[in-house]
Amino acid sequence: MSDRPITEEDLHAYVDDALDAVRRGEVEAYLAQHPDAAARVSAFAEQRQALRSALAPFAEEPVPPELDLARIIAARRRPSRSLWRSAAAAVLLFALGAAGGWFMHQPAEPAGGIAALAQEAAANYAVYAPDYMHPVELKAADSGELLRWVSERLHRPVTAPDLSPSGYRFMGGRLVATAHGPAALFLYDDDHGTRLAMLIRPMAVEGKTPMSEHAQGPLSGFAWADRGLGYSLVADASPQILHPLADEARRQIESKAAG
Amino acid sequence: MAASSAAASEASGRTTEDMMTLVDPLIPALRRYARTLLRDRANADDLVQDCLERVVTYWHQRRSAATARAWVFTILHNLAMSRLRQGARRGFSVPLEDVDEGALARPPDQEHGLRRQDVLRALDRLPDEQRSVLLLVSVEDLSYAETAAALDIPIGTVMSRLARAREKLLRDMEGNAAGAAPRPTLRRVK
Numbered sequence: 001m002s003d004r005p006i007t008e009e010d011l012h013a014y015v016d017d018a019l020d021a022v023r024r025g026e027v028e029a030y031l032a033q034h035p036d037a038a039a040r041v042s043a044f045a046e047q048r049q050a051l052r053s054a055l056a057p058f059a060e061e062p063v064p065p066e067l068d069l070a071r072i073i074a075a076r077r078r079p080s081r082s083l084w085r086s087a088a089a090a091v092l093l094f095a096l097g098a099a100g101g102w103f104m105h106q107p108a109e110p111a112g113g114i115a116a117l118a119q120e121a122a123a124n125y126a127v128y129a130p131d132y133m134h135p136v137e138l139k140a141a142d143s144g145e146l147l148r149w150v151s152e153r154l155h156r157p158v159t160a161p162d163l164s165p166s167g168y169r170f171m172g173g174r175l176v177a178t179a180h181g182p183a184a185l186f187l188y189d190d191d192h193g194t195r196l197a198m199l200i201r202p203m204a205v206e207g208k209t210p211m212s213e214h215a216q217g218p219l220s221g222f223a224w225a226d227r228g229l230g231y232s233l234v235a236d237a238s239p240q241i242l243h244p245l246a247d248e249a250r251r252q253i254e255s256k257a258a259g
Numbered sequence: 260m261a262a263s264s265a266a267a268s269e270a271s272g273r274t275t276e277d278m279m280t281l282v283d284p285l286i287p288a289l290r291r292y293a294r295t296l297l298r299d300r301a302n303a304d305d306l307v308q309d310c311l312e313r314v315v316t317y318w319h320q321r322r323s324a325a326t327a328r329a330w331v332f333t334i335l336h337n338l339a340m341s342r343l344r345q346g347a348r349r350g351f352s353v354p355l356e357d358v359d360e361g362a363l364a365r366p367p368d369q370e371h372g373l374r375r376q377d378v379l380r381a382l383d384r385l386p387d388e389q390r391s392v393l394l395l396v397s398v399e400d401l402s403y404a405e406t407a408a409a410l411d412i413p414i415g416t417v418m419s420r421l422a423r424a425r426e427k428l429l430r431d432m433e434g435n436a437a438g439a440a441p442r443p444t445l446r447r448v449k
Contacts, residue, residue, distance in 0.1 A: 009418045012425070016396055018403060044425050047432070048397045054378035055398055058294045059287035066308050067290070069283045069315075073275050076315045139319050145273060172319075 006030040011037065015044045112180040113206040114230065118214035118223040120178040121199035121232035124185050125219060128174075129195040129236070136172035136187055143172065150175055150184035150200075156229065158200055159256055160186045161249035168196055168245065180204065196235040196242075198249065203230040211246060213239055222246035227257055274318060281327035282314055288399055289335055295382065295394055296339045306342060310335040329405035332395065336409050343387065381431040389424035392417055 006027055013019045014027045031038040065071070128135050138146040143160065151158045153175055160170055173186040176199070183201035203209075203225045211224035214232075220239040223232035224246075231253065233246045289310060293303035313334050321330045382390060391410060395401045396417070407414040 008422055012418065012421055013403075016403075043429055047425060047428055050374065050378050051382070051393070051397055051428075054375040054382075055291050055295060055394075058291040061290070061300075063286055063290070064304055067286055067304060067311065069279060069286065069311060070275075072308075072311050073278060073315050076312065137319065139321075141321065142319060 006037075011041050012044070015041060015048060112204050114203075114209045114212065114223050114225060115214070116178075116180060117199065117201065117203070117225070117230040118221050118232050118234075119216065120180070120183065120201070121197060121221055121223065121234045122214075122216040122219050124176050124178075124183075124199055125195075125197040125234040125236075128176075128185060128187065129197055135195070137174035139172040140170045141172075143170065146173055150182075153182045154184060154200070154202055154229075156202070158184050158229075159253065161198070161252040163188050163196070163245055163248065166245055166248060167191070168194075171195075194235065194237055196233060196237075196245065199232045199234070201230055203228055206230070211250065213243075215239070224250060226250075226254065278315065278318060282311070282331060285328060285331055286311075289331065292332065292394060292399055293335060293339060296336075296387075296391070297342065298383075302342070306338055307335065310338055313338075326405065328399075329401055329409060332399060332401060332405075333409040336391065336395075377432055381428050384431060385424055385427060389420045389427070392420040393424040393428070396421055 004026075010019065010023065010027050014024065014031075019027065031041060138149070147158060147160065150173070160173065162170065164170070167190045168188040169190070171187040171189055173184060176183050176185045178199075178201055181201060183199050186198040186200075188196040188198070207225055207228040207230075209223075209225040209230075211222055214221040214223055216234075218236055219234055220237060220242045221232055221234040222239075222242060223230065225231065231249065233242060233249055235242050286307065289307045290303060293306045293310075294300060297303045297306060310331065314331055317334075321327070382393075385393065388410075392406060395406045395409060396403065401409065403414055403417050407417045410417070
């Protein structure tokens with residue numbers, strides 16, 4: 001038995017059955033010796049019951065058709081916002097890809113290689129990272145569903161590196177379009193609101209490429225490929241901040257693939 | 260494209276299933292809470308509809324730590340508060356509208372009905388912030404922590420409001436029973 005005195009809060013928590021077994025036993029022992037307190041507690045318990053039965057009829061009234069949840073879900077789904085978003089992103093990517101091809105005409109780089117991957121990651125970062133309404137389609141809470149989804153579409157197991165020891169929480173992600181097929185986009189953020197984006201897609205060429213740095217305007221990026229999957233980590237942050245995070249992500253992905 | 264929409268509809272199928280499992284059974288309780296705060300059925304159901312639409316839209320953004328029940332009640336409570344604030348500005352106040360007894364499967368018997376009226380009247384006289392705490396804890400079965408999160412107040416405030424609400428309700432109902440109303444003088448003995 002603890003020596004903690006029984007408080008008013010304990011009595012209410014007793015009424016609401018919110019105490020652990022030990023404390024409940026202590027309160028019961030106290031009530032056995034204090035009839036005044038016991039009378040109050042039983043009045044509160046009676047009141048709780050009276051309240052529940054007085055309000056029960058409100059919950060028993062037939063539910064009107066406008067509160068049919070299945071119908072509300074169906075109505076919300078029809079003009080699918082995410083579909084429009086993906087379409088808009090695809091158009092933008094196409095435009096960026098065309099512009100990129102125009103400006104940095106570098107025939108040495110194979111189409112769809114690491115340089116293209118880094119550009120796609122930056123384009124997706126520009127679209128989704130500043131979005132405070134729906135930055136991700138599936139949140140971290142649904143990461144099981146998210147990983148199943150992108151793994152199925154990329155035709156290989158995809159995992160999201162855990163960057164929380166470095167201070168970046170996993171926010172979730174979505175499937176996005178690139179000029180070279182579907183890609184997984186994962187977002188992370190820290191306490192200051194700095195967001196990181198990780199883009200992952202299969203590589204038809206340059207499927208095993210060491211990490212290299214890619215800057216796009218204010219964005220830093222690090223990209224690499226291993227076992228046919230390309231990875232690019234992008235953020236509006238300095239390369240000094242991003243590089244160790246990219247190293248950590250690569251280390252986790254390699255140890256997962258090896259194990 | 261076909262594969263993409265198949266995967267997307269599979270994902271949305273799971274979401275729909277989740278919402279139907281976790282949210283659909285809450286609707287009667289949501290109507291009860293909304294009704295007790297807003298006092299009339301049409302406004303309450305309108306509020307619940309608004310709440311359900313938000314639940315569907317923001318389903319993916321809920322935190323895994325919160326139970327669906329607590330999350331949905333938080334949304335409902337916030338919507339109710341903003342409606343009440345608008346109503347207060349227009350000086351709008353009506354007594355709690357009762358159920359349409361014809362719509363109920365079993366109408367309350369008379370003695371039960373009188374007692375019920377006492378409880379509803381006493382509940383009506385509580386300050387709004389005490390009523391919310393009392394209802395969420397005692398009727399809607401939210402934990403103290405969930406209630407604190409839903410109302411965005413510290414847990415100590417939940418406890419003190421709960422205690423004050425219960426004391427006031429007790430006094431009010433004793434007052435009713437002991438007052439001039441000749442209520443429980445004739446009591447059938449089984």
